[in-house]
Amino acid sequence: MDRNTQGALEEDGIAVLAREIGRVLPANGDYATPVAGLMLHRRSAPAAPMPCIYGFGLGVIAQGSKQVMLGEKVYDYTPGDAMLTTVDLPVVSNVTLASPQTPFLGLMLSIDPSLVLQLAADMGLDQAPQGCAAQSIAFKALDPAVLACLVRLVRLSGEPALAPFLAPLVQREIVIRLLSGPFGPLLRHVVVVGSPRQQIAKAVNWLKQHFSDTLRVDALAASVHMSPSTFRQHFRNVTGMSPLQYQKQLRLQEARQLMLSQDIDAGSAGVRVGYDSASQFSREYARLFGAPPLRDIQRMRVENLI
Known part of the structure; x- marks a missing residue:
């Protein structure tokens, strides 16, 4: 052909x-x-x-x-x-x-x-x-x-x-x-057992299941048998960001889904994903999604109707 x-x-x-x-x-x-x-x-x-x-x-x-x-x-x-x-x-x-x-x-x-x-x-x-x-x-x-x-x-x-x-x-x-x-x-x-990429995948899975917990990067590195500096380097190579940035994205994405699907307020969503400060949650949410939580959710609902 x-x-x-x-x-x-x-x-x-x-x-x-x-x-x-x-x-x-x-x-x-x-x-x-x-x-x-x-x-x-x-x-x-x-x-x-x-x-x-x-x-x-x-x-x-x-x-x-x-x-x-x-x-x-x-x-x-x-x-x-x-x-x-x-x-x-x-x-x-x-x-x-x-x-x-x-x-x-x-x-x-x-x-x-x-x-x-x-x-x-x-x-x-x-x-x-x-x-x-x-x-x-x-x-x-x-x-x-x-x-x-x-x-x-x-x-x-x-x-x-x-x-x-x-x-x-x-x-x-x-x-x-x-x-x-x-x-x-x-x-x-x-599928290569013990490879850096597979170890980072294990760390990513842990973060997905515990994103609302306080992140201790050194402990997470130890759990996948890496030094903290090596872990940070491999994590960034695989995901394009640091472990803390990754956790923040998981938290904010989950908060957004909670507000969209369960119609809960921003303060409650922030607490449920691990934020102690409502103002910090609102700032970081607006930085990621381009608008404060209430305005962003209203925009999302309108766009989904178009």
Whole structure:
């Protein structure tokens, strides 16, 4: 197959994926499908940069475009690109191309690290390749075979009775193809026992479960068998920020979700995520989200109705 023919097939595949997402999600929003781990997204206008957390998974844009910022790095993300994240990352992202006639359409598929570990071992790929640096986020051209699997998954979201039985088989195929394709070296770093990247992943998991606790960085470093200075360096290399900055992002993201989903006031949300000072919570919230809590939540509710 020549390159032009392959490109045409990939373009057609992306168009099919966009059509299927649009069919499932006819209005703006984020939709948790009956397929476990599959989220669909639709926006009809560009949006301001917004802090959020990307979990371990595969992201794909079917229509429109997006920008993702991790630390000082900026990534442009368009149809035909696949984004793989291998640890929970606080990023800043925004839709850059969308309209009512041609809305932004995308998906995020969570990946189970234990499935990666199992399949890498079965395939004899349970060692990281030499000379390949571990990354927490990467963008590659979307494999047509993976694209075909994603179309099947989106279609399965319309078959809730069958999805629990068929979707795991498709997800398994996706992981196999990722391991054997351009993302393979990155995924193989995930399964290397005792590697710095895996140790940082353990620390990140601890922070996710205890973000409201007082953070003692030296103790967290010791728990993953690193000196404090080495831990800080590896943590920043993987996540793009310090442990304290990471914890702050987790706290503020959780507070925002509490106010949106449970309709609680800012003071109560701040206390629940670990803040002792309401004024400090409000300052740091406004610095991250661009507005004080009450104004930001009002804005979010209005935008979700557009």
